[in-house]
Amino acid sequence: MPGAADGLQQLHDSITGWFAETARDLPWRDPSCSPWGVLVSEIMLQQTPVVRVLPVWHEWLERWPTPAGLAGEPAGEAVRAWGRLGYPRRALRLHAAAAAIVSEHAGKVPDTYPELLALPGVGSYTAAAVAAFAYGRRETVVDTNIRRVQARLVAGSALPAPALTAAEMRLAASLLPDDDATSVRWNAAVMELGALVCTARVPKCPACPVKDSCAWLAAGEPPPSYVPKGQAWHGTDRQVRGAVVAVLRLAEAPVPAEMFHHAPADLGFAPEGIGVPLAALHRLNPPPEQLERSLAGLLADGWQNCTTAATACLPDARRHGAAGSGASESCPGWHTFW
DNA sequence: CATTCGTGGGC
DNA sequence: TGCCCAAGAAT
Numbered sequence: 053m054p055g056a057a058d059g060l061q062q063l064h065d066s067i068t069g070w071f072a073e074t075a076r077d078l079p080w081r082d083p084s085c086s087p088w089g090v091l092v093s094e095i096m097l098q099q100t101p102v103v104r105v106l107p108v109w110h111e112w113l114e115r116w117p118t119p120a121g122l123a124g125e126p127a128g129e130a131v132r133a134w135g136r137l138g139y140p141r142r143a144l145r146l147h148a149a150a151a152a153i154v155s156e157h158a159g160k161v162p163d164t165y166p167e168l169l170a171l172p173g174v175g176s177y178t179a180a181a182v183a184a185f186a187y188g189r190r191e192t193v194v195d196t197n198i199r200r201v202q203a204r205l206v207a208g209s210a211l212p213a214p215a216l217t218a219a220e221m222r223l224a225a226s227l228l229p230d231d232d233a234t235s236v237r238w239n240a241a242v243m244e245l246g247a248l249v250c251t252a253r254v255p256k257c258p259a260c261p262v263k264d265s266c267a268w269l270a271a272g273e274p275p276p277s278y279v280p281k282g283q284a285w286h287g288t289d290r291q292v293r294g295a296v297v298a299v300l301r302l303a304e305a306p307v308p309a310e311m312f313h314h315a316p317a318d319l320g321f322a323p324e325g326i327g328v329p330l331a332a333l334h335r336l337n338p339p340p341e342q343l344e345r346s347l348a349g350l351l352a353d354g355w356q357n358c359t360t361a362a363t364a365c366l367p368d369a370r371r372h373g374a375a376g377s378g379a380s381e382s383c384p385g386w387h388t389f390w
Numbered sequence: 391c392a393t394t395c396g397t398g399g400g401c
Numbered sequence: 402t403g404c405c406c407a408a409g410a411a412t
Contacts, residue, residue, distance in 0.1 A: 093408085094408065094409095095408095095409095096408090097407085097408040097409090098407090098408065098409045098410075099395090099396085099397095099406085099407055099408085099409060099410095100396090100397080100407060100408085101397095101398085101399080101406090101407050101408095102407085102408080103399085104397080104398075104399085104407090105408090136396080136397060136398080137396080137397075138395090138396030138397040138398085138407095139395055139396050139397085139409090139410090140395090140396075141395065141396095141410090141411095142395095142409090142410085145410085145411095172410095173409090173410070173411090174410085175409060175410045175411080176409090176410090177408070177409060177410085178408085178409075178410085181408070193408090195408045195409080196406095196407075196408075196409080197407095197408070198408090214392090215391070215392080216409095243408060246408095247407090247408080252405080252406065252407085253400095253401080253405070253406080254401080280405080280406085281392095282404070282405075282406095283394095283395095283396095283405085283406080285396085285397090286403095290394085290395070290396070291396090293395095293396085294396055294397075297396085391412105392412100393411100393412085394410105394411090394412085395409105395410090395411090397407100398406105398407100399405105399406100399407100400404105400405090400406100401403105401404090401405085
């Protein structure tokens with residue numbers, strides 16, 4: 053039995069040692085980074101690469117150094133500041149989370165897993181990550197990187213299962229160091245190993261600190277047992293919505309609906325700031341019914357539950373009080389965007 | 391539990 | 402060039 057314990061200890065030492073030498077210098081890992089900064093980073097990093105998050109994160113923390121700062125502005129400003137990070141609904145949820153932090157936690161990011169989990173946009177991973185990385189708690193953090201490292205190192209398979217399983221959570225919990233501070237470093241280290249070395253495609257096994265104990269390598273690098281399902285994009289409503297959102301995000305003035313149907317040249321004027329995304333939208337040349345479906349979807353359900361809910365808040369961003377907030381009042385049949 | 395939800399860089 | 406996929410969450 054001491055063998056198993058020693059093996060686990062060696063695993064901890066190898067990976068955390070590698071982390072100490074190799075880890076990227078990311079601002080949200082700095083000890084001076086606030087829990088709010090960590091929360092913002094975790095939301096932005098959901099399905100989004102680090103290099104794309106970095107500049108936006110800096111802008112957000114400078115503009116909104118506290119949850120109260122963000123909660124004090126219209127949600128549409130969060131969507132605008134989100135830029136092109138993708139999944140703009142995350143901006144809405146982060147804004148809602150800031151409001152909840154102000155109203156229910158006196159403006160302080162909560163420090164327990166269940167309280168974090170109750171925040172909009174915060175799921176099991178993010179709740180554990182913030183509790184661990186912002187507050188030093190011992191949590192079972194399981195993200196796509198950790199899942200992949202576990203799959204190869206322990207299970208001997210090329211990729212983790214399509215969906216997170218209870219077995220993976222148990223395995224992660226069993227690997228977690230007992231000490232709080234060490235467990236935090238371990239979580240960060242395994243994530244970093246998955247991000248930099250044990251990557252999804254073309255893993256850099258020669259550079260791996262635990263290559264000698266990897267079950268997948270020992271098994272001769274067997275291929276995945278299933279084919280990951282691709283994410284449809286070209287020709288879909290999502291693509292059209294994305295183009296429409298890009299126009300609205302950059303608009304500094306009301307955008308007539310006609311602009312979505314006709315090239316700016318047809319309108320006899322050049323729209324300030326939104327020419328490029330508008331041109332991109334027209335280049336897509338979506339079928340009229342698809343464009344209408346996308347526009348209608350963006351304005352449905354009283355600006356709240358449309359498919360890309362984020363867009364619904366854009367009208368609030370630059371509105372100065374007069375117009376109503378409901379689609380029926382301010383946007384009869386999606387005539388004018390604001 | 392399977393789907394849906396943007397975006398852009400790398401291979 | 403086209404495809405893969407990146408610190409997931411909500412439904």
